[in-house]
Amino acid sequence: MTTTTPTPGEKHVRSGATVWLTGLPSAGKTTIAYELAGRLREEGHLVEVLDGDEIREFISAGLGFGREDRHTNVQRIGYVAELLARNGVTALVPVIAPYTDSRDAVRKRHATNGTAYVEVHVATPVEVCSVRDVKGLYAKQAAGELTGLTGVDDPYEEPASPDLRIESQHQTVQESAASVYALLTERGLA
Secondary structure: OOOOOOOOOOOOOOOOEEEEEEOOOOOOHHHHHHHHHHHHHHOOOOEEEOOHHHHHHHOOOOOOOOHHHHHHHHHHHHHHHHHHHOOOOEEEEEOOOOOHHHHHHHHHHHHHOOOEEEEEEEOOOHHHHHHHOOOOHHHHHHOOOOOOOEOOOEOOOOOOOOOEEEOHHHOOHHHHHHHHHHHHHHOOOO
């Protein structure tokens, strides 16, 4: 990326972007996001990871897991991501976001504001996710202690044409992050 010298009183701001990593629970979204964040920060990029669990705790507390509440949660995260991205931050968003219409609304918000948006589908199969079971959700669902688990007894609508599809079960975290980085570089966003 070519940088220009700002005129007196003006600061150069790199263009930001939102990188939305969608996929099933335990697909590897957050792990990939943090790996990518480290690489981007090393290069001097402003980066924020909008972790879905943290957003639920601090911004969407009180929302449930029904379709309407999930949509509201995704829209809130999309708003924050777009706000950061249009102000020069690369917002990495590892969030399940199970419904196509919710993800499309976030993409549209970015397009309306001229903000770069990249959708990455971390397409790890449910069988692999249930073995990883980072938070114990699949075990709780199997034991009858949890219902509404995305991809098991609640729908997950896979993106039809994401900007990038990653099958994390076939590569290391570093390789997955590198593939996202390569896409950002190709688009002039890294």
